[in-house]
Amino acid sequence: MALDPCHFDSFFFCYLTFFFVIPTAGRNLLSEQTNFILTATSHISTTELWSLLEQVTDPEVPVLSIIDLGIVRDIQTGPDDAVEVTITPTYSGCPAMDVISINIRLLLLEKGFKNVTIKQVLSPAWTTDWMSEAGKQKLAAYGIAPPNPVQQVCNVQLFAEEEAVACPQCGSFHTRRISEFGSTACKALYQCNDCQEPFDYFKCH
Numbered sequence: 325m326a327l328d329p330c331h332f333d334s335f336f337f338c339y340l341t342f343f344f345v346i347p348t349a350g351r352n353l354l355s356e357q358t359n360f361i362l363t364a365t366s367h368i369s370t371t372e373l374w375s376l377l378e379q380v381t382d383p384e385v386p387v388l389s390i391i392d393l394g395i396v397r398d399i400q401t402g403p404d405d406a407v408e409v410t411i412t413p414t415y416s417g418c419p420a421m422d423v424i425s426i427n428i429r430l431l432l433l434e435k436g437f438k439n440v441t442i443k444q445v446l447s448p449a450w451t452t453d454w455m456s457e458a459g460k461q462k463l464a465a466y467g468i469a470p471p472n473p474v475q476q477v478c479n480v481q482l483f484a485e486e487e488a489v490a491c492p493q494c495g496s497f498h499t500r501r502i503s504e505f506g507s508t509a510c511k512a513l514y515q516c517n518d519c520q521e522p523f524d525y526f527k528c529h
């Protein structure tokens with residue numbers, strides 16, 4: 325059976341489009357974007373850097389950015405594309421901080437900042453009050469109960485007696501703590517008495 329020339333043409337056109345035209349266009353677009361980014365870096369304001377760092381997420385709770393968490397305390401820019409980012413770990417020795425530092429550095433290098441300094445500041449200590457309202461909503465939508473305000477319930481004695489934590493599934497306060505540690509040391513494991521769903525609670529401190 326002879327190959328219909330029309331189909332052959334369209335097949336060949338598709339072949340050309342998929343294996344040549346699209347990748348070439350993609351490469352051109354990419355190099356234009358890269359050039360734009362490289363030439364534009366010196367004009368990135370500190371405000372833009374704050375929104376850029378929204379792209380760096382918490383490895384333990386990927387729906388939260390480090391800006392949502394409130395661990396970025398300061399961003400300073402200097403001559404020759406220098407940037408200094410000050411971060412405060414959620415708790416001393418938090419293993420996620422190394423990953424976060426590397427990811428901040430990689431993102432800024434990718435955007436053309438060749439001189440990146442990440443400064444860790446332990447004092448004042450991070451508190452869950454620094455988490456943004458948007459961050460708390462994202463946590464609840466992700467199925468983790470967001471931390472209660474520190475001044476309301478957070479002290480060691482109260483935590484030992486269990487906090488009134490709302491179930492992220494049904495909103496019920498009829499919940500109980502199953503374990504002081506959830507999927508990570510920052511979280512406690514709770515269960516809802518109404519809908520029976522177990523859930524992580526982001527411990528306030």
Ligand SMILES: [Zn+2]
Pocket residue numbers: 491492493494495496516517518519520521
């Ligand atoms: Zn529930």
